[in-house]
Every structure is written in structure tokens, then in C-alpha cells.
Amino acid sequence: MKKGLIFILCVSLLFCFSATASAVNLQDESIYHVAVDRFYNGTTANDGERKGGLEHFLGGDLQGVIKKLDYIKGMGFTIVSLSPIFQNEANGFHGKWVKDFKKVDEHFGTMQDLKQLTKEAHKRDLKVMIDFVFETGPNHPWLSDPAKKEWFVEGSTTFDVSRPDVQAFIIDVAKWWIKQSDIDGYRLIDANRTEPQFLKKMAEEVKSVKKDFVLVADIGGGDPNTYQNSGIDAVMNTYFAKNVQKSFSNVDEPLSGLDGFTQSNLPVVSFLDDEDIVRFTRKAVENEAFPVTRLKLALTYLYTLPAVPFVYYGTEIALDGGNGAVNYRMMDFRTSTEIVEYITNLADIRKILPSLRTGQYHLLYEKDGMLVYQLKSGDETSIIAINNTSQTKSVTIGFRYLPDNHELRGYLKGGSIKSSKDGYTITLERETSEIFKLDEQKGASIPFISILVGVPVLFILFLYAAYKKGKGKQPS
Numbered sequence: 428m429k430k431g432l433i434f435i436l437c438v439s440l441l442f443c444f445s446a447t448a449s450a451v452n453l454q455d456e457s458i459y460h461v462a463v464d465r466f467y468n469g470t471t472a473n474d475g476e477r478k479g480g481l482e483h484f485l486g487g488d489l490q491g492v493i494k495k496l497d498y499i500k501g502m503g504f505t506i507v508s509l510s511p512i513f514q515n516e517a518n519g520f521h522g523k524w525v526k527d528f529k530k531v532d533e534h535f536g537t538m539q540d541l542k543q544l545t546k547e548a549h550k551r552d553l554k555v556m557i558d559f560v561f562e563t564g565p566n567h568p569w570l571s572d573p574a575k576k577e578w579f580v581e582g583s584t585t586f587d588v589s590r591p592d593v594q595a596f597i598i599d600v601a602k603w604w605i606k607q608s609d610i611d612g613y614r615l616i617d618a619n620r621t622e623p624q625f626l627k628k629m630a631e632e633v634k635s636v637k638k639d640f641v642l643v644a645d646i647g648g649g650d651p652n653t654y655q656n657s658g659i660d661a662v663m664n665t666y667f668a669k670n671v672q673k674s675f676s677n678v679d680e681p682l683s684g685l686d687g688f689t690q691s692n693l694p695v696v697s698f699l700d701d702e703d704i705v706r707f708t709r710k711a712v713e714n715e716a717f718p719v720t721r722l723k724l725a726l727t728y729l730y731t732l733p734a735v736p737f738v739y740y741g742t743e744i745a746l747d748g749g750n751g752a753v754n755y756r757m758m759d760f761r762t763s764t765e766i767v768e769y770i771t772n773l774a775d776i777r778k779i780l781p782s783l784r785t786g787q788y789h790l791l792y793e794k795d796g797m798l799v800y801q802l803k804s805g806d807e808t809s810i811i812a813i814n815n816t817s818q819t820k821s822v823t824i825g826f827r828y829l830p831d832n833h834e835l836r837g838y839l840k841g842g843s844i845k846s847s848k849d850g851y852t853i854t855l856e857r858e859t860s861e862i863f864k865l866d867e868q869k870g871a872s873i874p875f876i877s878i879l880v881g882v883p884v885l886f887i888l889f890l891y892a893a894y895k896k897g898k899g900k901q902p903s
């Protein structure tokens with residue numbers, strides 16, 4: 428038993444999260460990412476020829492995003508992130524086949540629309556990020572232009588960022604969008620195909636235009652530590668997300684091996700879905716599990732890590748997806764709001780409890796799909812328990828980890844757990860989770876306080892009534 432505890436303690440120490448200072452503190456932020464063409468059609472005036480089918484433009488645009496800003500804000504997000512909006516080649520609904528790096532795609536609107544979007548977002552205290560792409564479409568004239576084809580990594584459409592002329596071009600484009608539209612950040616798509624040295628230069632340049640400009644790098648399965656000191660504020664690692672998908676998309680799946688989000692030296696973005704990985708819902712359905720129940724557990728995990736939660740549009744309605752265009756189904760605003768409400772609740776709890784955003788991570792228990800961990804920040808301690816199994820589970824966390832004579836107060840379902848002689852026994856029904864805060868034990872219960880306050884108030888009311896009655900009887 429003693430050996431077991433020492434082992435858990437050692438593992439916990441290994442799991443300690445230590446973030447280096449980054450230019451922008453993203454710990455209080457959470458990101459909602461929109462595929463502009465698939466979110467909401469704000470005006471049919473820019474739809475062009477509607478061919479139908481997921482391989483073509485389907486009408487979503489910047490005006491549509493403006494109309495849904497309150498929806499995004501309402502779920503508690505602080506950043507709205509947009510799929511690439513640079514002008515694209517035919518059928519570039521995803522925005523990754525760039526034709527003109529200094530023009531808004533006509534299907535999405537105009538620079539005026541983008542300006543209006545940032546203005547409306549800022550009014551709501553929301554930041555706007557857009558995806559930055561380091562490649563052109565497959566039919567770009569530069570690819571066969573003798574003067575420009577050297578700009579690309581051989582045999583690809585990706586810019587060769589080791590070239591000073593390419594660096595100058597990209598930095599010019601990056602600064603131009605900020606000056607034009609007052610956006611607040613870029614998500615750098617496939618940043619792992621560039622170089623940390625170049626990203627550092629790019630970061631310095633864009634942050635010289637706007638001091639608090641946010642840079643999130645999508646690094647595929649790359650090592651986050653490679654990007655330490657590169658001016659990048661946070662990284663998105665697809666490998667971490669796939670691990671979370673695998674663990675939570677099926678019941679009775681062990682929850683070990685999720686350490687990516689908590690072990691990185693650079694702040695990480697915690698996410699389940701994005702355009703490049705098959706959606707969580709599809710994975711759950713393949714496992715014959717109920718996607719909504721599974722999504723809730725995964726979201727509890729994402730929102731209770733010292734990371735930056737990122738939700739891809741449609742996750743909140745358990746939208747189905749797959750590889751390629753199937754991952755970009757049209758958003759539906761008229762379906763169940765069960766997950767929307769759950770996300771809103773998680774965002775509120777994350778706001779109330781700073782330890783969920785900035786705490787030090789310590790693993791307390793992990794066995795066969797039952798996970799308990801602690802986040803500690805200053806005087807505040809949160810305990811997160813997730814039961815990923817098909818049975819009710821009870822785990823006792825001993826006084827080695829938590830002080831005696833306190834209580835664990837539940838924030839998702841409510842209620843509290845007082846210490847027993849061995850510690851705090853957390854019991855969770857199958858496929859449920861809870862977020863607890865360690866609190867001083869309340870001396871008096873609410874009914875007791877009610878009696879304490881209520882009795883004198885009733886007495887005073889009684890005296891007043893008697894006085895009025897007495898006064899009424901007095902002869903004038």
C-alpha cells in the first residue's frame with residue numbers, strides 16, 4: 428500500500444505542469460472555432476452559384492458569424508476563431524487553397540464585413556482570431572512561375588520559409604490583415620511545416636503591430652517543447668486530441684496516457700475536434716456509445732486542465748464528421764441544446780474557480796477508467812473526478828493529499844462530501860463526472876441558518892402585527 432502511494436506521488440510530480448512565461452497569457456481564454464462556410468448564412472447576396480454538396484461552398488459567411496456572436500459569447504467563449512478567409516480557388520470552402528493572400532473570399536464577404544465582425548466582437552469583449560495559411564491552392568500561377576516557383580518546398584504548395592523573400596512576403600501579409608481589420612490573433616495552420624526560428628521572427632513582427640496579438644500554432648503531432656521561446660503563445664497537438672478522443676469515445680476505456688495536455692512546457696490548447704481529425708461523435712457512434720454522454724465526460728476533462736479549451740463548431744450539437752469534406756457539415760441551430768448548456772455550465776465553473784485555469788496538476792488516482800486529479804492554485808484546490816466506466820465507482824482520497832476537517836463541494840451536480848476516518852470518499856455513477864472545490868467545513872447548515880434568522884424576524888413581525896391591531900382598537 429505504502430509503495431503504491433509513493434508511486435502515485437512520483438507520477439503526480441512527473442505530471443506537474445510548468446508553463447514558461449509567454450507573451451500573451453491565454454489561461455483565462457477559451458476558443459470557439461468556426462468553419463465560416465458551414466456556420467451560418469448571413470446573406471444570400473454573396474452565395475454565388477449554389478451547387479450543393481459538401482465539396483462546394485454552402486453559403487456561410489462573415490455576416491453569419493456576426494449574427495451568431497451572442498450565441499458564441501453565451502456559451503462563455505472569449506475568442507472566436509475563423510477558418511481561413513483569404514480568397515480561395517474554386518471550391519475552396521475550407522479556405523486552404525489560397526489564391527490571393529490580401530483579399531477576403533467573396534463567398535465570405537468583404538474586408539468591410541471583417542472590420543464589422545471585429546468591432547461587434549470587441550463590443551462583446553470577444554477576441555477574433557483567423558487561420559493563417561502557409562500555402563497556396565494547387566492551381567496557383569506562382570507554382571509554375573519561374574520567378575516564384577523557388578518560393579515553395581519542392582513538389583508541394585507550401586512556402587519555403589527559409590528564404591528571406593518568402594519571409595518578407597508572409598510577414599507583410601500577416602501585418603497587413605491586423606492593420607486592416609484589427610483582428611486579435613492567428614491560428615497558424617500546419618506551423619510544423621515551417622520553422623521555429625521563422626515563427627519567432629513572425630511573432631516579433633506581428634506583436635510589434637499589436638502588442639497582445641495571439642499566436643496559436645497548429646503543430647500536428649509535433650513536440651510542443653520545440654516551440655518553446657518561439658513567440659508562440661500556445662500550441663495545438665493533434666496527437667493529444669486523438670488520445671482524448673480514444674479514451675472518452677468509449678465506455679470502460681482506461682484514462683492513462685492523457686498526459687500530453689499536462690506535461691508540455693508550453694501552454695497547450697485542449698481540444699477534441701478540429702477540421703483535420705475525424706469528429707468525436709463519429710468515433711463514439713463507431714463504438715456504439717451514446718455521443719452526448721461521452722462528449723460531456725470529454726468536455727469536463729478539456730475544461731478542467733491548465734490548458735486553453737478549444738471547441739470546433741458543431742461539437743456542441745454532437746455533429747457527425749469523417750475525413751475531408753464530411754468533417755465540415757452544416758451547423759444546425761435548431762437541435763438539442765443539452766451540450767450547449769453543459770459547455771455554458773463548464774465555462775461558468777472555470778470562471779468561478781481560478782485553479783481550473785492556472786492550477787498545478789497532480790494525478791491522485793487512475794485505474795481502469797476512473798480518474799481523479801487535483802488542481803492547486805494559491806489557497807484554492809479543485810478535485811476533478813471522471814468515471815469513464817460502466818459501473819458506479821468509489822475512490823477514497825486520503826489525508827496524505829487533502830487536509831482533514833474540510834469538505835468537497837460539488838459544482839456540476841452539487842452536494843458535498845465530508846471527510847471520514849480514511850479521507851474523502853468520492854462516489855460517481857457510471858459515465859458521470861464532478862468538479863469539486865476543497866472548502867472549509869461549514870459550521871452551520873442552511874436550514875439551521877434559516878431558523879436562526881427566521882425566528883427573530885417572525886417574532887418582530889408578530890409584535891408589529893399586535894401593535895397595529897392594538898392601535899386599531901384605540902378610541903379616537
Ligand SMILES: [Ca+2]
Binds near residue numbers: 468469470471488
Ligand atoms: Ca452567404
